[in-house]
Ligand SMILES: Nc1ncnc2c1ncn2[C@@H]1O[C@H](COP(=O)(O)OP(=O)(O)OP(=O)(O)O)[C@@H](O)[C@H]1O
């Protein structure tokens with residue numbers, strides 16, 4: 001067991017980074033995904049077209065390619081000096097960008113499938129009362145879509161959790177990256193290390209699933 | 224002073240015209256659902272729309288608050304053409320009450336919230352004022368004691384009466400009803416029709432798609448018989464039911480009176 005104790009500082013540092021990456025990209029991709037989903041159900045054709053193209057492009061681009069494009073500086077304007085100027089960790093910030101842009105497409109589709117479970121008569125009644133598109137969506141449709149959205153959204157967040165490990169390959173020191181480092185530094189059994197890393201991810205996923213199950217029960221009793 | 228200045232504001236025979244359809248045409252693909260509809264509904268008038276299934280009655284009703292856009296012609300409400308989209312259209316819809324066949328009460332809101340939501344979100348009323356007014360309206364339609372239940376806990380007849388209260392809470396200029404009783408069990412039809420007759424007697428302008436001839440006879444000023452996208456016949460209820468002019472109407476009445 002001494003090996004695990006020795007490695008604890010590495011593991012902890014790695015998982016702290018994983019959690020920060022996860023939390024930031026989860027919040028940002030949820031916001032962006034909600035905006036995209038609103039576009040996809042909007043009556044305005046250009047907005048609908050934009051939402052659809054976004055989803056088609058980014059849902060079908062492998063995450064690693066996203067990372068190469070964003071982290072390895074494909075953007076014609078190199079934004080990295082600007083990121084450093086405002087005092088952020090460049091790699092981590094770019095990793096959050098990549099994860100957010102990618103995950104938002106999936107959040108959008110999870111929300112849209114939820115919106116489609118709501119009886120169109122609900123939106124029609126809201127419009128007939130004089131609500132604007134935004135009010136109809138936020139007051140009537142999305143709250144009712146919420147219940148159907150929880151399970152697919154939890155899957156999206158679980159996938160995101162695992163996807164944070166892709167950041168390892170691009171220099172962000174998160175949990176999986178710590179594993180490769182430790183392997184270089186110690187002769188200890190890699191089995192134990194794998195176990196430690198895997199257990200960490202299991203805990204995160206377990207927390208997400210737990211929250212989802214709790215929310216589902218809450219929503220079920222609230223009507 | 225020119226002659227034009229002496230003429231009442233709107234060109235449709237003075238201020239009495241509330242809803243005007245002017246050469247309205249609409250297609251669903253190849254299907255010409257509304258064929259050159261010209262119609263004026265006056266303030267306080269109750270018009271019943273009747274006709275065979277698929278004749279375009281719902282579509283006609285839904286164009287009046289632009290839930291269905293039209294392809295040609297113009298619809299004016301209180302002298303103003305319906306706005307195309309956006310805030311203006313939302314404001315217009317607030318002035319047009321609509322009652323659906325399937326009630327469409329907001330499923331995640333209580334009965335009271337169903338009635339207060341529009342006044343609060345759309346008219347910007349204070350919650351307290353909206354609630355007081357909603358209670359009065361719920362009382363008027365006879366469901367005051369259900370205010371804190373969810374729609375799914377109510378009978379169909381009760382839900383439809385709540386839906387009427389929800390529409391009334393916006394203080395609409397005109398109310399549209401699309402087969403408000405056809406999803407109801409027979410014993411609940413009367414409680415909804417009673418509320419509608421009351422409204423009609425109170426001077427509300429109403430467009431009602433229904434096959435309830437009792438309602439048409441007691442409450443309507445005019446029956447519009449609609450078939451194949453056209454208003455085939457217009458008459459007083461008495462004229463229409465006792466002496467229909469068109470073969471289409473005779474045929475239709477023959478069918479619904481037989482059983
Ligand atoms: N959204 C739509 N897309 C395509 N066709 C439609 C649409 N809505 C209605 N229709 C068609 O238009 C015609 C008129 O429909 P509408 O619902 O207005 O008739 P209705 O007189 O209300 O009939 P019912 O008595 O059955 O309610 C029908 O043939 C219907 O199939």
Ligand SMILES: [Mg+2]
Nearest residue numbers: 280281282402
């Ligand atoms: Mg219909």
